[in-house]
Amino acid sequence: MIGKEHPHRHGHGHGHGIGKSIDYNKNPFIVIWEVTRACQLKCVHCRADAQLKPDPNELTHEEGLRLIDEIYEMDNPMLVFTGGDCMMREDLFELADYAIKKGMRVSMVPSATDNVTVEKMIKAKETGLSRWGLSLDGPTPEIHDLFRGTPGSFDLTIEKIKQLNELNMPLQINTVISRYNYDSLETMAELVKELKAVMWYIFLLVPTGRGQLDACLTPAEHEKVFLWLYELSKTAPYDIKTTAAQHFRRVVLQQKMRENKIAKGEIDYQDSITGTHAELVDGLKRAPKGVNDGNGFIFVSHIGEVMPSGLLPIVVGNVKDKPLKEIYRESPVLKELRNPDLYKGKCGVCEFRYVCGGSRSRAYAVTGDYLESEPFCVYIPQALRNK
Numbered sequence: 001m002i003g004k005e006h007p008h009r010h011g012h013g014h015g016h017g018i019g020k021s022i023d024y025n026k027n028p029f030i031v032i033w034e035v036t037r038a039c040q041l042k043c044v045h046c047r048a049d050a051q052l053k054p055d056p057n058e059l060t061h062e063e064g065l066r067l068i069d070e071i072y073e074m075d076n077p078m079l080v081f082t083g084g085d086c087m088m089r090e091d092l093f094e095l096a097d098y099a100i101k102k103g104m105r106v107s108m109v110p111s112a113t114d115n116v117t118v119e120k121m122i123k124a125k126e127t128g129l130s131r132w133g134l135s136l137d138g139p140t141p142e143i144h145d146l147f148r149g150t151p152g153s154f155d156l157t158i159e160k161i162k163q164l165n166e167l168n169m170p171l172q173i174n175t176v177i178s179r180y181n182y183d184s185l186e187t188m189a190e191l192v193k194e195l196k197a198v199m200w201y202i203f204l205l206v207p208t209g210r211g212q213l214d215a216c217l218t219p220a221e222h223e224k225v226f227l228w229l230y231e232l233s234k235t236a237p238y239d240i241k242t243t244a245a246q247h248f249r250r251v252v253l254q255q256k257m258r259e260n261k262i263a264k265g266e267i268d269y270q271d272s273i274t275g276t277h278a279e280l281v282d283g284l285k286r287a288p289k290g291v292n293d294g295n296g297f298i299f300v301s302h303i304g305e306v307m308p309s310g311l312l313p314i315v316v317g318n319v320k321d322k323p324l325k326e327i328y329r330e331s332p333v334l335k336e337l338r339n340p341d342l343y344k345g346k347c348g349v350c351e352f353r354y355v356c357g358g359s360r361s362r363a364y365a366v367t368g369d370y371l372e373s374e375p376f377c378v379y380i381p382q383a384l385r386n387k
């Protein structure tokens with residue numbers, strides 16, 4: 001997973017949470033650590049271009065513990081272990097245990113392979129992992145396996161999900177929306193319900209790594225998906241979160257205005273909401289500010305490189321050389337990413353730029369410039385109308 005507008009609401013311990021305002025110039029809301037790049041799958045969209053064996057330069061156990069300390073010191077953000085396949089990392093549970101004992105909220109996103117055994121699920125539960133995320137990219141083996149590049153992956157994933165359900169481990173289903181599954185989203189939404197997920201975590205494809213431009217939806221299709229998701233979020237028994245879909249926040253705000261749930265004058269364009277009905281401003285709950293690459297969200301690679309996100313692969317430092325805090329706060333690239341006034345094209349003049357700002361990773365993947373406009377947004381900012 002790798003969240004972003006996504007941090008979940010069921011964390012425990014101290015640190016960021018609903019109601020607490022976070023200055024993303026100082027601390028991220030969420031840190032994604034790619035604990036290893038080793039993986040047995042070959043997913044078509046994989047940003048990591050995963051390999052079968054761990055890299056010899058992978059962060060050692062001691063370096064990993066130090067990194068966890070450094071992350072904790074940044075006001076205890078959420079921590080997500082990803083990969084590759086995080087299960088391929090032998091000290092995974094020791095690392096998780098260390099972080100959880102400090103009071104951190106940790107979740108993991110392993111690949112659905114035979115490495116995910118019931119024993120490991122039980123161990124994860126005993127260790128205190130907040131949630132388990134598994135990827136399901138289509139409601140049928142044909143769609144999912146094609147996308148994952150691994151025959152049998154669908155059946156295996158369903159089997160793992162059923163086992164997690166039996167253990168009452170909160171489940172998050174991660175889905176990359178692309179040309180592959182655009183026509184089967186309704187069925188997919190039903191399946192997520194049947195599988196008793198507590199969260200459906202949606203990624204809009206960013207054409208990088210093995211992900212290709214022609215597998216991306218058009219801007220109009222993105223808009224359709226967002227409108228559909230907004231409606232779904234009103235009745236779905238699970239939470240819906242999105243990533244690389246910053247403009248979903250704009251759609252949510254617009255729909256709320258249309259439904260007279262938010263008056264136009266009440267919109268705070270500077271510091272607004274994310275996501276779904278569960279987290280809208282209602283006088284009681286206030287969601288943390290939506291995140292974007294390098295802005296509330298930071299990625300540490302298997303060899304310690306720090307990047308705005310796994311999908312915006314510009315190395316801004318290495319935790320082997322410098323504390324994460326320093327890199328996060330001082331990197332000129334990250335500072336630029338955190339300043340929507342620097343964005344180019346329509347995102348730069350858009351009244352939603354602080355709330356949305358477009359996916360910086362998609363802008364980078366498509367144009368080579370992380371400050372460019374989000375390439376898949378249909379919206380025409382007020383500043384550009386009637387000209």
Ligand code: SF4
Nearest residue numbers: 347350356357358377
């Ligand atoms: S133009 Fe950019 S900032 Fe405005 S809604 Fe679209 S993606 Fe968001």
